[in-house]
Amino acid sequence: MMVQIGLIALLVFAYVIVSRILKSSVTLLGQKKFANEVRITYVSKMLNLGFTAILILLICLVLGIGYGQLAIFFSSVFAVVGVALFAQWSILSNITASLIIFFGFPYRVGDWVKVVDKDDEILGQIMEISTFHVIIQRFSGDVVTYPNSLILQKAVVRFESRERAQAMSQYKEPAVPIGESEKQSTSV
Structure with missing residues (x-):
């Protein structure tokens, strides 16, 4: 005992x-x-x-x-x-x-990444890695919550800078702000 x-x-x-x-x-x-x-x-x-x-x-x-x-x-x-x-x-x-x-994800909060997905472009900056999602903010300002289980199944590309990520993006920032083009067309 x-x-x-x-x-x-x-x-x-x-x-x-x-x-x-x-x-x-x-x-x-x-x-x-x-x-x-x-x-x-x-x-x-x-x-x-x-x-x-x-x-x-x-x-x-x-x-x-x-x-x-x-x-x-x-x-x-x-x-x-x-x-x-x-x-x-x-x-x-x-x-x-x-x-x-x-323990094993090679990317951190603040990194610019692209999740290779055939249906949609998910390219932007990692804002947070939470319990259920990786939160990515796109160049357009949209926020994508991508499930953790899916991000482990997809290829992820990490970019060294915002400029390199922007070069790979399908989203191009408009030359004229959106509200300005409407004002120009109505004033003519």
């Missing part, structure tokens, strides 16, 4: 140390990638939740709960959660994609 208590205390101590290291690492990485504080907090909480689940599993094993009992419990929980969230599959895929983008 004393051995089990000692192992549980050791696991809790290791959990506290590793979770602090994990949180500081995610914070440093987020600051390096210019992610906003809300996003950094979200990613930290998601990773901490997974780490807590692992801790609970290890404590159950130390206490002598059998693999069969744990397997039945976790399969029941996953079945209920899976059925409950089946209709929300796109939300789950966007959340998962959000974590992948946080």
